Amino acid sequence: MRVGLFVPCYMDAFEPEVGVATLELLERFGCQVDYPFDxxxxxxxxxxxxxxKEAAATEALFVKNFADYDxxxxxxxxxxxxxxxxxxxxxxxxxxxxxxxxxxxxxEFLHDILxxxxxxxxxxxxxxxxxxxxxxxxxxxxxxxxxxxKPFYSKPLDLLKKVKxxxxxxxxxxxxxxxxxxxxxxxxxxVSAKMGYDKVRDHAQAGAEYIVSADSSCLMHQKGCxxxxxxxxxxxxxxxxxxxxxx
Amino acid sequence: MTSSSxxxxxxxxxxxxxxxxxxxxxxxxxxxxxxxxxADRFIAAAEHQKMHDERLWTLRQNRDRIAHxxxxxxxxxxxxxxIKQHTLSHLDQYLEEFEANARAHGIHVHWAADxxxxxxxxxxxxxxxxxxxxxxxxxxLTEECGLRHxxxxxxxxxxxxxxxxxxxxxxxxxxxxxxxPAVHKMRADVAQVFSKTIGTDPHNDDIHYLAEQxxxxxxxxxxxxxxGMTGCNFxxxxxxxxxxxxxxxxxxxxxxxxxxxxxxxxxEKLIPKIEHLGVFVRLLSRSALGSPxxxxxxxxxxxxxxxxxxxxxVDNGRTERLGMEEFWTSLKCIRCGACxxxxxxxxxxxxxxxxxxxxxxxxxILDPTFNxxxxxxxxxxxxxxGSCTNVCPVKxxxxxxxxxxxxxxxxxxxxxxxxxxxxxxxxxxxxxxxVYRAAIAVADSALRTLPRxxxxxxxxxxxxxxxxxxxxxxxxxxxxxxxxxxxxxADRQ
Numbered sequence: 001m002r003v004g005l006f007v008p009c010y011m012d013a014f015e016p017e018v019g020v021a022t023l024e025l026l027e028r029f030g031c032q033v034d035y036p037f038d039x040x041x042x043x044x045x046x047x048x049x050x051x052x053k054e055a056a057a058t059e060a061l062f063v064k065n066f067a068d069y070d071x072x073x074x075x076x077x078x079x080x081x082x083x084x085x086x087x088x089x090x091x092x093x094x095x096x097x098x099x100x101x102x103x104x105x106x107x108e109f110l111h112d113i114l115x116x117x118x119x120x121x122x123x124x125x126x127x128x129x130x131x132x133x134x135x136x137x138x139x140x141x142x143x144x145x146x147x148x149x150k151p152f153y154s155k156p157l158d159l160l161k162k163v164k165x166x167x168x169x170x171x172x173x174x175x176x177x178x179x180x181x182x183x184x185x186x187x188x189x190x191v192s193a194k195m196g197y198d199k200v201r202d203h204a205q206a207g208a209e210y211i212v213s214a215d216s217s218c219l220m221h222q223k224g225c226x227x228x229x230x231x232x233x234x235x236x237x238x239x240x241x242x243x244x245x246x247x
Numbered sequence: 248m249t250s251s252s253x254x255x256x257x258x259x260x261x262x263x264x265x266x267x268x269x270x271x272x273x274x275x276x277x278x279x280x281x282x283x284x285x286a287d288r289f290i291a292a293a294e295h296q297k298m299h300d301e302r303l304w305t306l307r308q309n310r311d312r313i314a315h316x317x318x319x320x321x322x323x324x325x326x327x328x329x330i331k332q333h334t335l336s337h338l339d340q341y342l343e344e345f346e347a348n349a350r351a352h353g354i355h356v357h358w359a360a361d362x363x364x365x366x367x368x369x370x371x372x373x374x375x376x377x378x379x380x381x382x383x384x385x386x387x388l389t390e391e392c393g394l395r396h397x398x399x400x401x402x403x404x405x406x407x408x409x410x411x412x413x414x415x416x417x418x419x420x421x422x423x424x425x426x427x428p429a430v431h432k433m434r435a436d437v438a439q440v441f442s443k444t445i446g447t448d449p450h451n452d453d454i455h456y457l458a459e460q461x462x463x464x465x466x467x468x469x470x471x472x473x474x475g476m477t478g479c480n481f482x483x484x485x486x487x488x489x490x491x492x493x494x495x496x497x498x499x500x501x502x503x504x505x506x507x508x509x510x511x512x513x514x515e516k517l518i519p520k521i522e523h524l525g526v527f528v529r530l531l532s533r534s535a536l537g538s539p540x541x542x543x544x545x546x547x548x549x550x551x552x553x554x555x556x557x558x559x560x561v562d563n564g565r566t567e568r569l570g571m572e573e574f575w576t577s578l579k580c581i582r583c584g585a586c587x588x589x590x591x592x593x594x595x596x597x598x599x600x601x602x603x604x605x606x607x608x609x610x611x612i613l614d615p616t617f618n619x620x621x622x623x624x625x626x627x628x629x630x631x632x633g634s635c636t637n638v639c640p641v642k643x644x645x646x647x648x649x650x651x652x653x654x655x656x657x658x659x660x661x662x663x664x665x666x667x668x669x670x671x672x673x674x675x676x677x678x679x680x681x682v683y684r685a686a687i688a689v690a691d692s693a694l695r696t697l698p699r700x701x702x703x704x705x706x707x708x709x710x711x712x713x714x715x716x717x718x719x720x721x722x723x724x725x726x727x728x729x730x731x732x733x734x735x736x737a738d739r740q
Contacts, residue, residue, distance in 0.1 A: 009677065012723045013687055014716045019723035023731075035727050038680040045677075048631070050653030050662060051670035057678030086650075134632035147311055147589060147637045149320040173304070177591045181630030187666070188628060190287035193712035194296075194595050195630075224713030 003031045004069035006062075006103070008079045008216075009041040015216045021243040022075040022106055028121075028243075029114050031073075036065040042074075044082040047089065048182040056089040063087075067095045071113065072103040075239045077136025077214050078182070080105040085139060105140060106239055107214050111155040118162055121244040125165035128241075129208035130156055131199070131222070133215035134177050142214060146175050156214055156238055163241055171202040180221035196225030200233055210234045212241060266294045268436040271421070271599025277621050279661075280603065282628040286596030289431075299431050300594040306427075307588045309537020310638065317533075327526050328642035331579035334484075334517050335569060341484040341517045342560065348487025352549035355557040362392030365561045369394060369476070369509055370401055372557050376507050378403070378473035384491065384498035385409035386478025387425055387582055388511045388561060391604045391617075406468045408497035413461065417444040423598030423606065426535045426584040431597045475501035477547075479512040480581065481527055485520045488548040489558070492531060492541040499545050509557045510547065514565050515578040527581060530640035534585040568616045573651045577612050579641040586635035586645055592628055601625060608635035612648040615655075623661035626652035687722065 003026055007019040026033045042062055046055035062083070066072045074080050083103040090096055110116045132154075136142040143154035160166055179185065179195025200222050203211050211233055213219050219235040226233045236245065269292040272285040290296050314320045334341055346356045357372075359365035373381065381403055383389065395405045395416070407413040411429040415422050418440045422428030429437070434452040441457055442449035445464045451457075477498045482489040489510060491498040502508040518524065532541045550556035569575050587593045587607030598606035603614040603622055611629060614622035626649050635645040656662050657670075676683050721729075 007723045009683075014719065016719050016721060016723035016726050020726060035723075035731070037724075037727070037732070040680055040683045041677040043674075043677070046670045046674050048650075048653070049666060049670050050626075050655070050657030051667060051674065052654055052657070054667075054670045054674035056674075058674055061678050061680070134630065134634075138633035138637065145634065145637055147307075147314075147634055149315045149317070175634075177630045177632035177634070179591065179630060181632070184627070184630050188283045188286070188592070189711060190283065190290055191592050191595050191628075192630075194290050195591055196713065198300075220716050221713065223716065227714035228712060 001031050002068075002070045003033045004066045004072045005033050005035045006039060006042070006066065006072055006074035006076075006079065007035065008074060008076045010220065011076065011216050014220060015237065018075055018216055018237040018239055021237065021239040021245065022073070025106075025110075025239055025243040026073060029110075029116065031114075034069070039065045042079040042082045043087065043089065044079060045183055047082060047086050052089040059087050059090045063090065063096050063099045066099050066103070070102070071109065072099060073106055073109050074103065075106040075214065075237060076216065077105040077107075077133050077140055077142055078217055081135035081139035105136060105142065105214060107142060107156045107159055108140065110159060110242070116159065116162075119159075119242050119244075122162070122242055123164040123244070123246060124241045126209045126247075127167045127169050127207055128160070128210045128212045128236075129169050129171050129203040129206055130154070130160070130174070131178065131203075131211050131213040131215075131218055132156070132175055133180075133213060133218050136214055137175055143175075156212075159242060160212070160238065166241070169203070169206040169208045171199075171206045171208070173198075173202055176202075178218050178222055180218045182217075185221055192221070193225060193228075196221055197229055200226040200229070200231055204231050204233055208233065210236050212236050212238055214238045265435050265439075266292055266433075268292070268432055269295055269597065271423070271597070272602030274602055277618070279624045280601065280621060282596065282600050282602065282624055285600035285602065286592075286628070289597040289600055290595060295431065295433060295597075296595060298433055299597060302427075302430055303588045303594045306536055307585075307638070310534055310585055310588065311537075313533045313537045313539065323526060323530060324640055324642050327530055327581075327640055328579060330518060330523050330526065331641050332576065334519055335515065335575065335578050338514065338517065338569065341519055342514060344484040345482055345487055345517060346560070348485065349558055350487070352487055353556070354487065354549065355555070357557065357559045359559050359561045359563070361563045362394075362561075365392045365511065365559055365563065366394050366397040368559050369511070370398065370403070372507070372509055373398075373403060373474055376474065376555075378507060380404045380406070380468070380472045381474045381476055382406045382408050382469050382472040382501045382505065383476035384478065384493060384501045385412045385422075385428065386476075386511055387422075387604065388478055388513050388563075389476070390422060391563060392511070392561070394511075406465060406472065408465070408469060408501050409493070409495060410458065410461065410497075413465065414440060417441070421599065421604070424584055424587055425582045425605070425609075431599065469500050469504055472505045474507040474509065475503075475505040476509045476511070477502050479510050479516050480531065481518050481524055482512050482516045483519075483521050483524060484517055486548065488521075488546055489516075490524065490528075491545050491547070492528070492543065493545075494536075494542045496543045499543060502545070502547065503551070506551075506554045507557075508547070508550065508554065509559065511559050511561060513561050513563070515580075531581055531583055534638065534640040535583040564616055571616070574612060574616065574648055576643055577609070577616075577645075577648060579643050580609055580613070581641055582609075583640055585638040585640065589634045589638045590629075591632065591634075592630060596628070601628070608645045608649065609643075612643075612645060612652060615652055619655075619659065620661060623656050626656060627662075684724065
């Protein structure tokens with residue numbers, strides 16, 4: 001199985017270790033992983049701001065980079081949501097449709113496609129609160145949101161339950177948006193930061209040592225908020241825990 | 248009776264300094280409303296913000312509890328959505344059917360193309376009856392039309408009978424929420440408004456005292472009013488009847504005390520049959536407040552003996568909206584406010600920060616249909632988290648419409664030049680691997696520590712309220728090049 005690894009722009013710059021963990025994890029399960037070297041971004045910053053025309057060339061580049069793989073996998077549900085639902089500024093050719101259909105977020109890829117049963121190498125003896133990026137939660141369905149009257153499920157939780165020693169805490173508003181919101185955090189900074197403070201306080205109150213998420217963008221924002229208000233929370237991407245990180 | 252709650256002959260303790268109620272967005276003619284600025288002021292009023300967030304979150308939790316107790320909840324939402332979509336797709340027929348049936352029962356039916364015509368018609372009816380005072384129940388449509396201000400201007404005294412709406416009227420402020428119009432006010436704020444307007448004790452913010460005082464002051468106005476007015480929640484085509492839902496029974500006072508009843512009805516309020524009403528009545532109050540039904544669900548079918556009943560069917564932009572491919576389903580809205588209660592941005596910024604008749608997620612998608620330029624910034628006052636769409640009882644894809652409005656704003660140059668320039672620059676950088684790599688490799692620390700689209704502005708809003716992430720020694724790109732690139736090439740050879 002040939003997998004094209006997409007490491008989103010902010011992750012490339014700030015969280016390269018998440019990219020490495022994702023790569024190693026996929027290789028542990030026998031995927032033949034390649035990193036198309038000319039990749040940049042999925043186009044979300046522009047599209048989210050309404051600037052679809054401005055996103056077209058970036059979208060075209062994304063498709064060009066990832067056209068030849070069986071699957072495209074990214075450790076970011078938000079970017080996968082962009083590719084799957086909103087990569088529409090370019091003409092919808094066969095190649096574009098194919099890439100959009102075959103792009104998966106890491107945990108859903110492990111859960112639904114590889115159907116991973118165990119992570120024997122993984123041990124994380126800490127109390128964690130799970131944070132769901134909203135595009136991951138309601139956009140691509142990594143879990144069932146609390147306001148919907150359907151049975152609860154959570155793919156990240158299913159996977160993390162296979163990790164030795166891990167303990168889960170439940171914040172009161174576990175699926176409330178943290179206020180990152182892509183360019184929202186820049187254009188509405190006051191509300192964004194307030195939402196971030198409330199989010200990290202909620203996790204701290206529940207007793208979390210770590211906030212774990214399938215999306216680094218939310219974590220980057222939350223980390224900045226927690227540091228500003230002096231909360232001793234730590235932040236980690238789910239790929240790192242599943243790949244055997246211990247702290 | 249009411250003085251019992253005021254201790255006599257006892258020195259009142261000095262009240263602690265009160266946090267003033269934050270006011271809404273500053274309106275500058277047709278200029279884009281700056282929601283963000285008003286939201287910052289709301290957040291700065293920490294007590295108000297906390298109270299507001301908690302009150303509305305409680306409503307959301309109540310809604311969840313009751314929605315989750317009905318197995319058929321999601322099915323019912325789907326059914327309601329389909330009934331509304333069907334009705335909107337055949338609106339001309341149903342409106343004619345409604346009009347004919349209403350007329351057959353002796354109701355006078357008027358048609359208003361816009362808010363101004365609506366106001367003239369209402370004024371005309373009142374003038375014909377020599378009516379000088381009007382009591383009314385809460386109606387977002389009359390807010391939309393600016394009826395109260397208009398009638399005040401022509402010498403007619405209007406009294407709102409919904410408690411929250413009355414508070415807002417006395418404070419000369421718009422409703423901040425479609426269901427709970429004064430939800431952003433603390434009881435001390437209400438005490439202050441009442442002390443200035445109806446003469447209550449400014450230091451007494453006991454809820455029962457305030458409610459009782461208001462009731463005592465307003466009842467005579469209700470009993471002596473010349474005319475009454477209501478809105479409408481649902482208008483049934485097959486019967487020509489309409490339904491008004493309230494928790495205070497004030498619509499019944501407004502309609503049944505004076506001899507003249509005028510109902511303003513937006514043309515999107517139609518449903519085909521009485522049997523459909525069950526679906527909507529079950530959804531409405533559960534979605535709004537988490538209660539099974541409103542305290543009063545009043546059906547109006549004909550004027551009382553000796554009375555007169557008028558209906559004004561109002562378009563005010565609805566026909567135009569019906570023709571908007573991406574936005575027409577917003578007409579399904581039944582004004583329950585569930586999207587506002589769940590919205591994390593709304594809960595933290597207050598309804599008045601939107602500077603429009605409708606606020607919160609539904610406001611973001613309705614307001615620009617009235618004035619695209621003025622409300623051009625509203626679609627950006629959202630994280631598009633999608634919770635609004637999930638709670639909507641008629642399944643309006645609210646967050647997707649917010650996303651679509653952003654595109655409309657950008658295409659019509661209704662977003663700030665700086666923002667568009669940033670996105671153009673970002674698009675150019677991100678579509679060229681070489682330029683992108685050069686850009687993020689620049690030694691300049693700002694560019695090195697945040698992706699270009701985050702820092703490409705002079706204000707650098709990120710660091711005002713958050714710490715910057717630390718930049719790692721190398722990017723993933725460099726790591727791959729050093730650790731994997733050669734081995735991969737070797738593999739292939």
